[in-house]
Amino acid sequence: MSAVIRNRCVAAREGVLLPLFRLLWRQATIAAARIVQLARQLRTHSKVVSQPLDPHVRAVPQARRIIRTELVRWGLPGHVEIAELLVSELVTNALQHAWGPLHLRMSHSPAYRTLRCDIVDGCPSAPPADRPPARADEEHGRGLHLVDQLST
Numbered sequence: 001m002s003a004v005i006r007n008r009c010v011a012a013r014e015g016v017l018l019p020l021f022r023l024l025w026r027q028a029t030i031a032a033a034r035i036v037q038l039a040r041q042l043r044t045h046s047k048v049v050s051q052p053l054d055p056h057v058r059a060v061p062q063a064r065r066i067i068r069t070e071l072v073r074w075g076l077p078g079h080v081e082i083a084e085l086l087v088s089e090l091v092t093n094a095l096q097h098a099w100g101p102l103h104l105r106m107s108h109s110p111a112y113r114t115l116r117c118d119i120v121d122g123c124p125s126a127p128p129a130d131r132p133p134a135r136a137d138e139e140h141g142r143g144l145h146l147v148d149q150l151s152t
Contacts (some may be wrong), residue, residue: 049107059091060088060091067087081114090117099122099123101122
């Protein structure tokens, strides 16, 4: 390749590609900074409570008290009744069918309009999800069906 053509290729590369690369790099940097800023805003506006529960029957009223207190503090008193019912069922289920320490974690994200409550126990497997609801003459077996019907 002659020196004239090589110089023109270098000039074209540096004259067109380098400014284009700089522009793209600047736009990518701005976009990354915006993503970090949005993530911080979501984290700042999200509310989270996480507390261990007694691995005893007293964990049920303890979890209900935590749920009630936090939802009222977060300005969501309209969700207290159903949330208490659901958390009571989940804690009772964990006490009856699992083992190990119990932990309650609840989070609210106004940006995504979600309220999430998790009860974590020491059992490595999840309860069976495909179990049909209990028959009318059965004493047990309605809990997870109730949780499924009242939550989304």
